[in-house]
Amino acid sequence: YGATTEAYATGAAPFATPPLDPNAPPADGTGRKSRAGLWIALSIVGALLLIAAIVTVYAVVTARHWTKVDVPEKPETFHSEEYETGAYLVADDGVSPCYVDQDWTDCIAAMEAQYAGACAGVELVPTAADLCAQHRAEIDRMIAEDVDGTYVASLGDFGHLTRTPETATRQVSNDDYEPAVTHEAVCYLGFLGECE
Structure with missing residues (x-):
């Protein structure tokens, strides 16, 4: 009988590429850069929200309340x-x-x-x-x-x-006196709301 040479697989080919791990960071380092960009964006948004909150509180604290006349008083005749x-x-x-x-x-x-x-x-x-x-x-x-x-x-x-x-x-x-019609107005920061 002639001898024959055969190959058989024992599991994986010796030169096969291993499968990709979806949780593993990319080998080129782009994951670290994207996280840094996200933190910068979140910091900017947080700063803007903080500034908006400070401006809002200042506007409310310094708001000027005054009485606005809608219809003037009609004097008695x-x-x-x-x-x-x-x-x-x-x-x-x-x-x-x-x-x-x-x-x-x-x-x-x-x-x-x-x-x-x-x-x-x-x-x-x-x-x-x-x-x-x-x-x-x-x-x-x-x-x-x-x-x-x-x-x-x-x-x-x-x-x-x-x-x-x-x-x-x-x-x-003549019993024709009519009081003025008014309402309470609020002015914020000198230009928002109802300002004189």
Whole structure:
């Protein structure tokens, strides 16, 4: 029998390339460089976030709050109104309520009626009070001179009295006041938000 030479595999070929380990770092060192770049990027982002936080805190602490007027106040307006003061004016027309040859007592009664109708029981303005006082004094003088059989010989200057209410003018509100419409505004860093 002739001898033959045979080869057989015992597991792996003596010159085969070993399989790649996915967790093993590359032989050229690029993994170390990529990690360094990642740390730099994270540091920059962290610094930016820290600066943003500092600026935000500063803006909030130094914020200026103020009241902004949306609609201005509408002032109250007024109108003039005439009203009675409660006092009275008295006028004398200068025409005597008596007549010549009238009984003296009847003339006194006519004078008393004028006085009672215009001067008695009401508040009078100063000029009216003076006029009524003059009429009262004249009536009292006539009463003092009254005797039976006395008649009016001549007419004096005391006439018919007329009483009218005193009026004045006052300012009355139109009830149209409207307060301003406002809201609280905030200004950050002098230019953000609502700044004057």
